[in-house]
Amino acid sequence: MKVLVKAPAKINLSLDVLYKRPDGFHEVEMIMTTIDLADRVELALLEQDKIQIISHNRYVPDDQRNLAYQAAQLLKERFQVKKGVQILIEKTIPVAAGLAGGSSDAAATLRGLNKLWNLGLTLDELASLGSEIGSDVSFCVYGGTALAKGRGEMITDLPAPPTCWVILAKPFIGVSTAEVYRRLDLNGMNHPSINEMVKAIQHNDYHSVCENVGNVLEDVTLKLHPEVAQIKEQMKRFGADAVLMSGSGPTVFGIVQHDSRMHRIYNGLRGFCDQVFAVRMLGERHTLD
Template identity: 55%
Template sequence: MRRNLDMLTVKAFAKINLALDVLYKRPDGYHEVAMVMQAVSLADTIILTSHPGDIVLNVNIPGLPDDASNLAYRAAALIKEYAGIQQGVLITLDKRIPLAAGLAGGSADAAAVLKGLNNLWELNLSLDKLSKLAAKLGSDVPFCLYNGTMLATGRGELLSPLPPLPKCYVILAKPAVEVPTAWVYQEFKADRVQVRPDIAAMSKFLEQGSIDGVAGNLANVLESVTIPAHPEIAKIKESMLKYGAMAALMSGSGPTVFGLAGCQKQAEVIASQLKTEGIPEVFVAETVSKVE
C-alpha cells in the first residue's frame, strides 16, 4: 500500500481454494462451507484519490460496471456511510484478475477499497471491524482483507489463520466460459461428490511445511457441478499434470484451474504449453504468505 498525500495505491490479490467442502444448506439460504483459502500474487491495482464530490469509479475493461453494482463501489459507499465521511473518492481500477473466474477478483477489489479508504481517510478502524463490514459485501471479502493462508467456515466469512503454504508457483488457466457462482451452489448435490477434502490433513501438512502433502490433498466438491457442465475444465487439469504440475484443481466455483509448481521456470513452461492449446487467459503467480 503506497500513500502520497491525497492518493493511495492498493493491490487486490486473487485467491485460490486448496480445499473446498460444502457441508449443508443453512436456514438463511447460504451453504455452510469449510475452505482452505490461499492468496496469490495475481492482482488488480486500485488507486484511491480524494475527490470533492461523491464516489467515482473508473475501470479499464469495457463493459465492467462502474456503478453501485460493482463491489469496489459498494465497498466505498459502505465505509463512507459507516464513518460518516462527507468527501468523495475517485477509484481507478486496473483489472488483471479475470472476471467471473472463481478467483474472488471482485471481492479482492472490495477488500482493497476498505483497507485503502481506512488509511486514506485516517479512520483507524481495526482489521476486525473492517472484516465485519466486509462480510456485508460478500463471503470472500473478509479473507481478501487478510490474504495469506486461512481456514474459512460459516458461509466463508469466519476465518482462522493457518500456517503459510510454503512458497511455490501457481499456474492459473481460465477457459472461455463463465460460471455463475449462485448456479453452481444451487445445482450442488452431495451424493454426486466422489472426493471430499480432508481439512484436518491439509492443516497438518501446512503445519509440517509439506508442499507435497498439500498438493496430494487438493479437493473441491464444486467440481462435481462445474466440470460436467464444462468438460474443458477437466481437460485443462489433465494438461497441467501432463506438463509437469505437482497437482491441479478448479478454484472456487470455477472455471479457472490452478496448478502448483515448485519453481518459476517450471511454472512458465507449463503456462507456455497451455497457451499453445488455445486457452485464452493463462497466468503465472506465486503464493502470498503474509498480510499485505
C-alpha cells in the same frame, strides 16, 4: 490525495460445502491463500459527495453492482463520511474466474479508504464490514493463508504454504457461482480433508499439500463446462504435482516446485487457453500502513 492498494487474487487449496443454512447460504470450509496476481486499486479523494468507479475493463460495472462501490458506500453510510472518492481499478485478475477479483477489489477499497478517510479501523473491523459485502471479502481484507468457515467470513490465520509456483489457466467463459451452488448435490459428494490440508500447511509439507487439494464444486462446473476438464487434463499431462479448479471456476491451477516444469506447463497451456499466468503464493497477511 491518493492511496494505492494492491488487490491480490486468491486460490482455494481446499473447498468443502457442508450443508445449506436456513438463511439460504451454504456452510463452507475452505483453505484459501493469496497469490502474486493482483489488481491495482487507486483511490483519490473527491470533495463532491459521490462514489465514482473507473475501469478500462468492459466487464467491470461502474455502479452499485461493483463490490468496490459497495465497500465505499458501506463506509460512507456507517461512518457518516461526507467526502467522495474516485476508485480506479486496473484489472489484471480475470473477471468471473473463481479468483475473488471483485472481492479483493472491495477489500482493497476498505483498506485504502480506511487510510484516505482517516477512519482508524483495525483489520478485524474492516473484515467484519467486508462480510456484509460478500463471502470472500473478509478473507481478502486479511490476505495470507487462512481456514474460512461459515459463509467464508469466519477466518483462522494459517502459516504460509510451502514455496511453489502456481500456474493458472482460465478459458474464455464465465461461471455463475449461484448456478454452481444451485446444482450442487450435497448427498454423496466426496469431501476433501480440510484437517489434513491444515496439517500439511502447518508442517510445511509440500507433498501432503498436493495430496490433499480438493474442491466439491469442481464436478458441477466440469459437467457444465467440459473445457475446464480439458484444461485439468492438460495440466496433469504437462507434469503439475497437483491440479484443482479454484472456487466455482472456471480457472484451473496447477502447482509445481521446479522452474523448468513451471515453464513447460506455462508454455504448453498458452497454445491451448486464453489466459495463462505463472505466479507465486504470497502467504503473508496484509498490514495496515
